Amino acid sequence: MNAPMSFEGAARPAGTRERLVVIGNGMAGCRAVEEILARDPARYAVTIFGAEPRVNYNRIMLSPVLAGEKTFDDIVINTAAWYQDNGIALVAGDPVVAIDREKQVVIAQSGRSEPYDRLLIATGSDPFIIPVPGHDLAGVVTFRDLDDVERMLAAAEKGAPDGGKGRAVVIGGGLLGLEAAHGLSLRGMQVTVVHLMPTLMERQLDEAAGWLLKAELERRGQTILTGGDTGEILGEGGHVTAVRLKDGRELPADIVVMAVGIRPATGLAKAAGLDVERGILVDDHMVTSDPAVLAVGECVQHRGACYGLVAPLWDMCRALADHATGAPSGYAGSVTSTKLKVSGIDLFSAGDFSGGDGAEDIVMRDAARGVYKRVVVKENRLVGAVLYGDTADGSWYFDLLKKGEDISDIREALIFGQAFASGGALADPNAAVAALSDDAEICGCNGVSKGAIVQTIREGACSLDAVRSQCKASASCGSCTGLVESLLALTLGDDVQSGPKSVCKCTSFTHDDVRRLIVEKELRAIPQILQELHWTTPDGCASCRPALNYYLLCAWPGEYEDDQKSRFVNERMHANIQKDGTYSVVPRMWGGITSPKDLRAIADVVEKYDAPMVKVTGGQRLDIFGIRKEDLPAVWADLNAAGMVSGHAYGKSLRTVKTCVGSEWCRFGTQDSTGLGVKIERMTWGSWMPHKFKIAVSGCPRNCAEATIKDFGVVCVDSGYELHVGGNGGIKVRATDLLCKVATEAEAMDVCAAFIQLYREQAHYLERTAPWIERVGLDHVKAGLFDTPDAVTRLAARFRHSQQFMQDDPWAKRAAGEDAELHQHLAEVRPLEFVS
Amino acid sequence: MIGNWLDIGPVDQIAPGNARTLPVRGGAEIAVFHTLDGNFYALVNACPHKQGPLSQGIVHGTVVTCPLHNWNISLKTGEALGDDKGCVPTIPLKVDAGRIYLLREAVVGRRAA
Structure with a gap:
């Protein structure tokens, strides 16, 4: 228990001033007093009650204190002298426990009572504690005040019981949790962040920026467990020892920081009978349901909104002071922005970036620099921005957003930032490219200058693809694609030829480009592809997501974790x-x-x-x-x-192997077609493909199994097996091409596996074997299988390797309860008249 | 005010990028969506085209693509996007203290006659 400390102010003439009592010696309470003093220093006799035994400090700077970048003295806002000079009585360490609105008196824990003419409640918010077993063990802390920081520093100092590095588990991957994790990690602790949602800081970041942040934190040595649900906190002798997740994983811990969110501290107000919903209800002048009682800061609810950031406090305090000094102005709510205070990570988010109708996303990604920028424009106004890696323009975007300025004049260049967009003539991206000198490097990967590209275009390369193949510009990472397209437009005008079709409207890359780059750049997750290949949408679309999911599954069998939400x-x-x-x-x-x-x-x-x-x-x-x-x-x-x-x-997988009865029963049968069909189906079932894939085995050339309109067909003959490929029924019937003839079942099986693998590795998503073969030619397929002596063996081996991860009955897993929520309703609504 | 909102449970019942369903006795089934951005929306679970269950579609941005014929439907307005024309009713939704609420009138008022 902290002993009450008193910083009594200078004597003041009694009775001449209205008595203003402030509950809460934090940023909001003190700022409100400062604003009032600035307007009318003689109006109120001020008494401030604080629960902490210290002067007012900048709570949002606790992160740098934890990280060792600042000391407590650095973050003090109002020193003892400030209270004294302004005649303010500070009662620190003696929290107010009750408000008697009838008598207009507040009562503190020590029994002290203080009468008021005006009361200001600025109690802020309380950290939310997840009520899991063990939440009250010693060593489980929140991240709210200096005492919390001191507890964390002590744990870092102490280390693990075996003398090794101390282990910290931070529950909550929001702003506060990540700042705590960063500080603890700088203090030498081994840090694990457990976050319930799949994306870090999901309220401020979209999936793309969240992925970049996670990758960077992991690079710095933190362990980030997204989708981690805390089940229990374990302890020994009353002190925490580990966190157990609901999936059974156990994380050893010497300290556990709960940073899962905050709740407005409304207990006092509620007990005093003021109107409270989520926060204390206030009007535009920060007046509560009692005209003598004001409230400000994180404890209030204004026009339905509660704020947990510092900027809105300043706006509220101004409106409050205007009202309290007889010149009411009114607070209209705040647009907020967020910056993560983790050194070396630049991250900014503001406004609404949920997209939607009439809203247009402008996305720029620069994989080489690790930059992701997204601005959201609606009705010619900027409504949201997420910046990662380069936040230099954050304040400019935030300013445009708050002012609601019409940005139609600078729309084209908006994403490039203030310097570019304000450059007058340069606002047209083509003009900007035209202004570059001939030796300016356009393609960093292959070192191609503007002059060289223009030369290539003049020599006859009149499409993006031609430029890529002739001078290699934009042929690697593709981040300069937009610039090369501008050069084509500038040099040729309308004579630019459009290239092969891109995967979808989210990208200029073709399916072949994407498949090649996934392997070359070892891309292993959808958000990583979207970033590295400069997708123009934040999270892709219903066309590209399933394609990328398949390409990753095919490229990294056994490693890639299937993304269910990208599946049809x-x-x-x-x-x-x-x-x-x-x-x-x-x-x-x-x-x-x-x-x-x-x-x-x-x-x-x-x-x-x-x-x-x-x-x-x-x-x-x-x-x-x-x-x-x-x-x-x-x-x-x-x-x-x-x-x-x-x-x-x-x-989009192996469907069926259709067979006829073959030599076992049929008087014409030449081989055991049923037996071979069963073997082939046992080998191929469960494999994911670019499109559906059908196989048939006919026991003789009468072909009762219709093998010549299947993706892979076997027609048995006396001397062996004819293998056919690329057939389908459907809108446009295509009969198969004869691929080859083999003598044994084993060879037929190998060629089947090899052909499937070639198709899996090369075809575009949603391209069946028939259009694939029409596009690339039968000779290409034959060359891929037969030109090198062991190609069939190697392709078949890759197929069989992949199959060991695929032949796992998905029904059995679902029947055992996996992904149960996909099959269950949330609840059922039964209006009263339907209740029997 | 609180009585007008129907509490349908905690936000973590729906993973981002997914949707869940809420059948209404005597009324139209509702689909509740959680976007990758972390926002929640609710629509009647029937595409304006041929009543496909939108809850089963792929969610991208604030759009869901109907699983039956690939119509793109705005989660914010229920309108069909692009060249398609049509609109599905939206249900006002709010998230408060980690729980999802639907406007009661919009849920039970949508009863078949």
């Missing part, structure tokens, strides 16, 4: 969505062979879940229709119990 519905739900929103379910039947047990299980499912239809498909399977998403896991559990797995009838 059918692949996310492992069933086929139908027009009424229900799903159809197709269990796998290897080679189209079934059994009484399988058929019984299917029949049971049809009856149990009241499926309105069950139908034989073109691929020799049974399709159960009309299953609701909630029932899917139970249906799968029943089918699994009978030994059946997912048929992948819903995926």
Whole structure:
């Protein structure tokens, strides 16, 4: 317990002034007093009550104190002399415990009572403590005041029980948590940040900037666990020893910092009967429901908003002082901006960057410099900005945002920043490029100057692609693509030829570019691709996300973690969505062979879940229709119990291997086509592909399995196996091309695996084998498989390697409860008249 | 005021980039979206085109792409974007102290006759 300290002010003539009592000796309370004194120093006799036994300091600078960049003295705002000189009575360390509004008196913990004519509540906010078991152990701290900082410093000093580096776990990856983590890490602790959401600082940052921040913090040695849900804090002898996450992971800890958020401190106001919702309700003059009581700062709720940042406090204090000195002005709410105070990391966010209608995103990424900038424009006004890596223009954007200035004149150059956008004639990006000298370097990767590019264009390169292939400009990382396009436009005017189609509107890169760069630059996550390849949208679109997810899955088998939210519905739900929103379910039947047990299980499912239809498909399977998403896991559990797995009838993946009965039964059969079909299906099931992939094996050239309109078809003949590729039914029927003929089943299997892998590695997403072969030519495919002697072996080995991670029945995992939320409703609403 | 809002539970029930559903007895099912930016929106779970379940679409920016025919629907206004025309009702939503609230009238008022 802190002993009360008194800094009694100079004697003042009693009775001549109104008595102003301030509860809260923090930034808001003191600033309000300063503002009042600046307007009318003689009006009030001021008494300030503070819970902490010290003068007012700059709370937002606690992070630099923790990090050792500043001392407490550096961050004091109002010294003892200030209170004295202004005749303010400071009661520090004796918190107010009650307000008697009738008698207009406040009562402090020591019993002291203080009468007021005007009362100002500036109690700020309290850190939110997650009520998990162990939250009250010694060593679990918040990050709110100097005492917290001192506890953290003591823990860093002490180290681990075994004498090693102290271990800190910070719960909460928001602004405050990351600043605490940074400070503790500079103080020599081994720091782990546990954040519930998948993106750090998700309220201020979008996914792209959050990813960059996480990568940088990890590079600095912190461990960042996003999606980490704290289950329990463990202790020994009353002191914390570890944090256990709900997924079972245990993180050893000598200190745990809870920085999950703050709540307005409204207890006093509520007990005194003032109107309180989330915060203490105030009007535009910071007056509460009692005209004699004002409130300001983080404890208030103004026009529905509560603020946790410092800038709004200043605006509120001005409005409050204007009102308290008889010249009311009114506070209209604040637009806030955020800067992370972690040295060496430049990060800025302001306004609304959630995009939406009429809002246009302008995104600039510079992978080489680690820069991501995004501004959001709506109705010719800037409404939001997120900057990472280069925040020099943060204040300029914030100014444009607050003033709501029309930016249509500088729109084109807005993203390049103030220096560029204010450059008059230079505001046109083409003009800016025209103004560059001939020896200015455009492509940093390949060292190509403007002069060299213009020369290449004059010599006949009239598309981006031609420039890329002839002088290599923009052929590597692509960050200069915009500049090269400007040079093409400047040099050729309307004669510029458009290049091959890009993946989607989010990028100028083609599918081939993206696939090559993923491997070359070892890109391993979607946000990383978006950053490194300068995507123009913050989080891609419904076209590019699934493509990138597939390309990563193909490039890094066993390492890449599938991104469910980038999957089309059918692949996310492992069933086929139908027009009424229900799903159809197709269990796998290897080679189209079934059994009484399988058929019984299917029949049971049809009856149990009241499926309105069950139908034989073109691929020799049974399709159960009309299953609701909630029932899917139970249906799968029943089918699994009978030994059946997912048929992948819903995926860009191996669908079915269709067979005829072959030599075992048919009088014309030349080979065991059913047996081979089953073997091929066992080898290929579960693999993800650029598009759906169908296989068939026919036992003789009569071709009853229709192998010549499949992606891969086997036609058995007396002397062996003819292998066909690139066929499909569909809108435009294409018969297969003959790829080769082999003598044994084993060879047929190898070529099948190799062909699939070549297609998986080279085709564009959503390109079936037929258009792929039409585009690249059968000779290209043959060359890829047969020109080097061991190409088939190597491709097949890569396919089989990948398959060991894929042949894991997704239905079994869902039936066991994985991703249960995808199948469950949030809740059900039953209006009163429907409650029986 | 509080009585007008329907508490449908904590924000962490919906991972960013995903949506969950809320059936309404005697009314239209609602889809609640969590964007990658961290914002929440609620729409009637039926595309204006052919009533596809929007909750099952891919979410990007403040847009959801309908799983049936790839219409892009604004989460903010419910309007179809691009060349497509149509609009699905939005349900006013607010997030307070980590919980999601829907405007009660908008939820139960949307009852089939």
